Amino acid sequence: MLASCASDSSNDVGLPQQNSGVGGSLARFTIANNSLYIVGGEDLHLYDISNPSNPRKKTKQRLGFGIETVFPYNDALFVGSQNGMYIFDISDPTKLKQLAIYSHITSCDPVVVQGDRAFVTLRDGVDCRFGSNLLDVIDISDLSNPKLLKSYPMQNPHGLSIDGDDLFVCEGRFGMKQFDATNPDALTEKRLFEDFFGYDVITLGKNLIVIGKDGLYQYDYSDSDNVKFLSKIDVN
Amino acid sequence: MHNKIILYFFALSFLVLSSCGPCDDCDGINFPKGEVEGLKPIYGSLEQVKAIHIESARDLENPGKIYVKGQYLYINERSKGIHIIDNSNPTAPINVSFINIPGNIDMAAKGNIIYVDNYKDLVAIELINPQTINIVKRLENAIPYNGEAPSEGGYFECVDQSKGVVIGWERVTLVSPKCYRQ
Numbered sequence: 001m002l003a004s005c006a007s008d009s010s011n012d013v014g015l016p017q018q019n020s021g022v023g024g025s026l027a028r029f030t031i032a033n034n035s036l037y038i039v040g041g042e043d044l045h046l047y048d049i050s051n052p053s054n055p056r057k058k059t060k061q062r063l064g065f066g067i068e069t070v071f072p073y074n075d076a077l078f079v080g081s082q083n084g085m086y087i088f089d090i091s092d093p094t095k096l097k098q099l100a101i102y103s104h105i106t107s108c109d110p111v112v113v114q115g116d117r118a119f120v121t122l123r124d125g126v127d128c129r130f131g132s133n134l135l136d137v138i139d140i141s142d143l144s145n146p147k148l149l150k151s152y153p154m155q156n157p158h159g160l161s162i163d164g165d166d167l168f169v170c171e172g173r174f175g176m177k178q179f180d181a182t183n184p185d186a187l188t189e190k191r192l193f194e195d196f197f198g199y200d201v202i203t204l205g206k207n208l209i210v211i212g213k214d215g216l217y218q219y220d221y222s223d224s225d226n227v228k229f230l231s232k233i234d235v236n
Numbered sequence: 237m238h239n240k241i242i243l244y245f246f247a248l249s250f251l252v253l254s255s256c257g258p259c260d261d262c263d264g265i266n267f268p269k270g271e272v273e274g275l276k277p278i279y280g281s282l283e284q285v286k287a288i289h290i291e292s293a294r295d296l297e298n299p300g301k302i303y304v305k306g307q308y309l310y311i312n313e314r315s316k317g318i319h320i321i322d323n324s325n326p327t328a329p330i331n332v333s334f335i336n337i338p339g340n341i342d343m344a345a346k347g348n349i350i351y352v353d354n355y356k357d358l359v360a361i362e363l364i365n366p367q368t369i370n371i372v373k374r375l376e377n378a379i380p381y382n383g384e385a386p387s388e389g390g391y392f393e394c395v396d397q398s399k400g401v402v403i404g405w406e407r408v409t410l411v412s413p414k415c416y417r418q
Contacts, residue, residue: 018347021305028301029344029351036344036351038358040380047358052349053372055360067380204304207326211302216311218326230327233311235296 002118024158024200024211025071035093039067039079044088046096058115061096076143080109085120087143102138102146114162115148116141117184121157121169131159135169137184146181149185160201161208167225168208170192170198174209178227191227265416267391274391274410279400285338285355290369293319293331305345308366315339318352320366332366339401353379355401385417392417 020031028039034050035058042062047055050075066082075091076099084103111120118138123232135152156172167181176198178191196212203221207230210217216233296319300312309321309329317337322330339355349372350361358378362370385392394415395402 009416020344021310022304023303023344026301027303027342027344029342029353031344031346031351036346037335038342038353038378038380043380045378045380047375047378049346049351053360053362054346055351055358055373055375057375059319125322200302202302202304209302209309211299211311216296216299216302216309218323218328218329220326226252231329233321233329233331235299 018161018230022202022204024202025112025161026069026200028068028070030070030072030075030077032090035090035091037070037072037077037090039070042067044070044077044079044086044096046094048094058094059096061098069110071111071113076113078111078113078118080111080120082109085109085111085118085138085146086215087140087146089143100146102148104136112160112162113140114181114184116162118146119162119169119184121154123154123157123172127190135160135168136208137187141220150187152187159211161201161203163203163205163208163221166203166221168201168203168210168221170201170210172199173197176201178221178224180224190224244305251403260403267414270413271409271411272391272413273407274413275405276393276408276410277395277399278404278406280338281301281400281401283356284399286357286402288335288359288361288369288371289335290355290367291334294334295331303345310338310345310350312340312343314341318343318350320363322366333370335361338403346383355379385415387417389417391396391415 012056030037036047038045038047043060044063045060046058048058049055063086069080071078075113077088077090079086087100089099109120109122111118118140120136122134122192133154134146135154137150138171139147139149155174158170160169165182167179170176175194177189179187180190181187198210198212202209206222208219215235218230220228220230250295281323298314300314303310310322311319316332317340318335320333322332337352337354340352343350343352348363350363352359356377356379358375362372391410391413393410
């Protein structure tokens with residue numbers, strides 16, 4: 001699995017035999033094994049890309065209102081929507097097998113997964129209806145029965161990324177928070193990065209990239225206690 | 237052009253556009269009969285919007301999704317295309333080129349194929365090198381419909397897909413609009 005170097009802290013982006021890359025938590029497209037998954041509107045679509053230059057539509061499933069994000073992890077696919085998070089078994093590359101829906105108050109919600117925990121940010125605001133601003137940690141040890149473990153209050157949460165014990169959550173106009181996730185059920189905030197509007201963040205094993213409104217920031221987080229700024233690509 | 241036209245190039249972005257009409261959830265929305273200020277879609281032809289080509293590097297203005305593969309960062313420029321950044325040295329990333337893709341929001345890559353949305357089409361692009369691309373496959377109307385509405389709230393003329401692809405919005409006086417965005 002490679003959409004985020006979640007529990008793999010090597011510098012490699014993607015495993016050689018799979019040869020795909022890594023997207024952020026706000027992605028609507030993702031690749032897992034030989035399939036391309038696309039979400040949007042009310043649907044999840046599955047394309048066979050075993051011949052990469054000839055994507056072939058395999059199946060589509062109507063899920064519900066406001067399907068927004070997709071995140072693969074091992075043989076599962078996590079789909080974020082305005083009304084909740086859907087969990088699919090994707091061990092059969094030609095089929096989508098829905099396992100569960102974790103419902104929440106209407107809001108925008110990207111999700112990332114590591115081990116048996118899913119991390120979901122929920123955000124209110126004009127585009128997200130009436131949600132609250134939260135980071136939910138969900139027990140997914142039984143994929144068919146996701147259970148909320150803990151909700152942490154946030155300010156303006158957007159995209160997020162986790163790698164080992166480091167969890168980074170973009171807080172929109174408030175920047176980005178770094179959490180110690182050694183114990184996901186008891187996250188502790190380590191640092192607040194305040195210099196940018198944080199939309200999304202991708203961890204890549206050693207470095208991370210934050211997509212902000214005024215630029216793309218890169219940091220070295222190999223020492224969690226001393227995350228170092230590397231560079232910024234400016235936005236005009 | 238009408239001096240009141242303001243072109244907004246709205247992306248069918250990751251932000252779901254919670255809009256009404258024909259209504260799913262319009263409780264409490266009052267749809268006036270008669271004239272009201274609002275937004276009207278501007279339609280483009282499919283030929284206009286399906287042209288994809290590679291260009292020299294341009295500045296980031298409105299970055300969206302990002303995808304990382306090997307030494308390269310692919311950074312979406314909302315509704316315009318993808319910046320290709322050589323990130324071999326993360327302390328000094330180099331903006332190498334730009335793939336011009338109208339209506340682009342997302343991407344994913346496998347091998348040297350990058351999959352992108354070009355408005356409602358899914359396109360597979362062979363990225364031979366950062367200066368050379370080859371369009372290998374186009375699947376029309378493959379991208380899930382997100383319920384087109386302007387990012388700005390208010391009344392708008394409902395989108396009629398038979399008229400083409402929405403490439404922008406203009407502020408006009410509407411008559412008895414049936415659509416509304418919170």
